[in-house]
Amino acid sequence: MESLALPCLNSFTSSRASFHKEQSNKLLAKARYLNSSKPASLRLTPYYIAPSFNLGGIRMQAGGEEYELKQMRDMAAAKKRWDALIRGGKVKVLTPREAGYAVQLSSKTLLDVRPSTERKKAWIKGSIWIPTFDIDDTFDAGSLPQKVTNFVMGGWWSGVPTLSYNKQFLSKVEEKLPKDTDLIVACQKGLRSLAACELLYNAGYRNLFWVQGGLEAAEEEDLVREGPQPLKFAGIGGLSEFLGWTDQQRAQAAREGWGYRLLYSARLVGVFLAADALIIGAQQVGRYIQDIRSH
Numbered sequence: 001m002e003s004l005a006l007p008c009l010n011s012f013t014s015s016r017a018s019f020h021k022e023q024s025n026k027l028l029a030k031a032r033y034l035n036s037s038k039p040a041s042l043r044l045t046p047y048y049i050a051p052s053f054n055l056g057g058i059r060m061q062a063g064g065e066e067y068e069l070k071q072m073r074d075m076a077a078a079k080k081r082w083d084a085l086i087r088g089g090k091v092k093v094l095t096p097r098e099a100g101y102a103v104q105l106s107s108k109t110l111l112d113v114r115p116s117t118e119r120k121k122a123w124i125k126g127s128i129w130i131p132t133f134d135i136d137d138t139f140d141a142g143s144l145p146q147k148v149t150n151f152v153m154g155g156w157w158s159g160v161p162t163l164s165y166n167k168q169f170l171s172k173v174e175e176k177l178p179k180d181t182d183l184i185v186a187c188q189k190g191l192r193s194l195a196a197c198e199l200l201y202n203a204g205y206r207n208l209f210w211v212q213g214g215l216e217a218a219e220e221e222d223l224v225r226e227g228p229q230p231l232k233f234a235g236i237g238g239l240s241e242f243l244g245w246t247d248q249q250r251a252q253a254a255r256e257g258w259g260y261r262l263l264y265s266a267r268l269v270g271v272f273l274a275a276d277a278l279i280i281g282a283q284q285v286g287r288y289i290q291d292i293r294s295h
Contacts, residue, residue, distance in 0.1 A: 082194050091197045091208045096218030099184050099211045103127075103223070108182040108209070111173070113196045114234070115163055118188050121234040122227035124215070130172045132187075132196045136164035159237020169196075170203050182207045188235040190214035216248075243268050 085091040094102065102108040103126065110127040112119060115134045123129065136143055143162070150162045166172075177183060183205060187193035190213045197208050215223070215231045225231055232248045233241075240246050244253065244267070 078195070082198060085198060085201060086210070090201055090206075091194075091210050093212050094184065094209050096211055096213065096215065097222040099186065099209070100218070100223040102182075102184060102209070106182075108184050109177060110184045110186060111177070111196075112186055113169075113193050114187050114215075115161075117159075117161060117237070118234040120227070121229040122215075122225055122231045124186070125224040125226050127186075128176060130169060130176070131166050132169050132192050132199070133163040134166050136162045138164070155238065157238050157240050159239075159241060170199060173200065173205075174203070177205075179204045180207065181205070182209070184209040184211060186211040186215055188214045188216050190217070243271065 082091075086093060099110065103110050103124070110124050112123060112127045112129045113132045114129075115131050117135060119129055119131070136147070139147075143164075147162045150160070155161065183200065185193045185197050185200065185208060187196070190211065193214065194210055197210050200208055211217075216235055218231050220230060223231070227234075230248075232251075236246045236248055241249070244250075244263070
């Protein structure tokens with residue numbers, strides 16, 4: 001299978017920055033969303049750069065720029081392949097509402113390929129769950145740098161954990177679903193499910209339907225949902241969710257009014273108070289240690 005290597009986009013050289021900046025920003029979110037460990041079939045390139053302490057600042061910058069350019073090319077190649085699948089009619093496109101009609105009226109199978117963190121918050125009634133990527137539970141020298149980088153680069157804010165490819169994805173799908181099954185493939189935002197469609201098509205599945213925009217684009221009446229949260233909230237987390245600073249929560253606040261907003265305003269005040277208390281506590285400990293040393 002062709003590579004599905006995806007980019008990590010930040011900046012380019014000064015001569016190219018103005019030309020590529022807007023495109024880089026658009027692709028960054030998509031690349032990080034899909035990027036995880038490297039299965040042999042997908043050969044995903046991790047979006048972090050391992051530190052190189054023996055390089056000077058200029059050489060590190062040049063290496064980072066080359067890495068980002070490669071990631072952009074890989075993402076563009078993957079997008080080209082996915083577009084070809086859709087244009088050629090090999091993967092048919094459904095809106096979330098059309099997917100709901102297909103599941104309820106024609107008994108098509110909905111394959112949920114989201115990680116467990118999203119699945120446990122909300123899922124479609126009767127759907128089959130086989131994730132393409134799931135939480136990376138390993139703690140070794142190879143995975144630790146990626147976990148730390150993922151957290152530092154925004155995991156603390158978005159709540160998105162480090163994910164790794166599910167090597168049993170295809171075997172589990174083949175075990176449960178014949179290759180002539182009418183299969184609707186869905187994820188949270190629509191990116192991983194499109195990559196999954198490519199995997200499934202290459203494995204011999206020919207009746208594939210892709211939910212454009214993912215389950216996050218669905219309205220509550222589009223699909224029969226189960227689980228403790230709305231589908232739109234299944235992909236959020238971290239400090240941004242706690243403070244209510246996600247687009248989904250802002251839209252909810254606009255519908256529900258001041259009560260909803262006051263809840264998250266109170267949480268924000270609590271965060272500031274907790275931060276002040278930590279700073280004051282650290283200062284007091286510092287003074288105490290200094291007094292001990294002086295005596």
